Amino acid sequence: MITDALAVLDALPPSRPAAETAWPGVDDPDVLREQVAGWLAQYANSGTRRTYALALGLPVTWADAIGGGSEPATGGRRPPAAARGRLHDVAWFRWCAARGLDPREATGAHVTAWLHALSALGAARRTQQRMLSTLSALYGHLAVTGVVSGNPAALHRGRLGLTGGARDASPTVRLTPEQLAALLAAAPTLHFAPDRAVDRLLARRAVAVVALLTLGLRISELTGLDRSDRYRTGGEDVLRVVGKGGRHREVYLTALAADALEAYLAERDRFTGAAVPALRGSAGTGSGPMIATRHGARCSRTDLYRLLRRIAAAGGPELDGVVDRVHPHALRHAYVTIALENGVPIQHVRADVGHASISTTEHYDRGLRTRATTGADAVAAAINRS
Known part of the structure; x- marks a missing residue:
């Protein structure tokens, strides 16, 4: 009660x-x-x-x-409340x-x-x-x-x-593969003292957060992950994610995400003095949060939102003009649009990201609305000919 x-x-x-x-x-x-x-x-x-x-x-x-x-916080600390x-x-x-x-x-x-x-x-x-x-x-x-x-x-x-x-056009920025790469490259640069254990930990956590978001996860799904939610099935490395409505799905880990996650967990175990460090292909010891604060508490959505904004601000020329529009959902949006642009069947993409309806996935298909499919240039050319 x-x-x-x-x-x-x-x-x-x-x-x-x-x-x-x-x-x-x-x-x-x-x-x-x-x-x-x-x-x-x-x-x-x-x-x-x-x-x-x-x-x-x-x-x-x-x-x-x-x-x-x-989810009791370690040492009496809790993530700050959202503004x-x-x-x-x-x-x-x-x-x-x-x-x-x-x-x-x-x-x-x-x-x-x-x-x-x-x-x-x-x-x-x-x-x-x-x-x-x-x-x-x-x-x-x-x-x-x-x-x-x-x-x-x-x-x-x-x-x-x-x-x-029909659904309104999505206001979410369309991130390109090059911009995602820029975010991954910028993530470890937020901390400039690699000789300090806490800076190494935070840098690897930043990379792991960006890498996991490139899998199309919702921010609530990422913050809700426990280390025990990673396992192997059918010879594949997967995450067991709890999506909307409490529905579970398996998300396949890419080599990019797996490497970033393993590096972060190994560093975290060294930092906390865990008796058994994380091994390759394993989520490591315990059943605590997958992504944690330096004190071991679960990161909040606000924590990761702010972290991603800081990473975007350090992203260099590739992210010029979009820094203020980079947020966790933008990376989920990027997963869907990039997958569809590269010919992945829409029903597969829908299963990847846990959309309840395929019409939701279709809403992300910016390939239906590109420069090549608009009549704007034709109208402008006609005006110029006149």
Whole structure:
């Protein structure tokens, strides 16, 4: 049972004080917490639970506790909390609390007003779609369990301008193989004292992170990996990855990723003084996180996002103009686009990255929209001839 107070009130104005465990508008906050916890507990992937918690305005630590709190930090240290964005105060539960509204009594009109508030703060359509989907999933569960009579988030998205006949063009930068190579080359340059053990460790970790992201992993999948998730099957070196919806898949390790990972784990075992260092083709000792902080705790998504930005900034001319658009999903996007451009069947690529629908994989196929397939140059040539 989750006993910690649900910290949804810290963004409320001082004119509306509340006890630490209170929830404005809710007479039975402990019951509501348990109802929400029951929904989140259905998701095996801790990254999924965290994403949903943030979208609703729940503390991430509260969502982590649902998973049993099995990730204690070494030496009392924990990764820093992610910075709050401009939408933090209008996440659904916070929006309701600011109005003294019990979320279980919300109507479609309330949800529509909330969406307008998100839009007024500049939330992109994709962000609104994602947050509404999260809300709909929550209320769908509450409706099935008899907590609410209907789903107030089951709105007509077309009228709200949140859907279209085709998916929007992806805003994700299209990284080339040369740019991925530049990231790999820049990764070990962040630390300039190879004679210091901690710098050697951090440099090899940086290379391992970039190399593993070139396999098309989601950032939550990478941070969720344990050393025991690497094994051999059918004579192949694979990672057992937990994707969206708690679905497992096997990701084949390339020689590039395997070499980077082995170098990092061996250095980490030397740094921590592990009794048995990692051997080639093995994830090494223990069942701790695959990618860890120098103190042995699991890296957060924020940690790796910031690391990748630093690597991109050191990437040289190849990354000029795109440094601010390099993030973990850009490397996943690159995996799909490069694989498709090199003739890998789309159904194989879909299985590689764990897309639930092949239409999602098709959305990444930039080969359908290239300079050679656009009419822009033909139109310009016609204008010039005139």
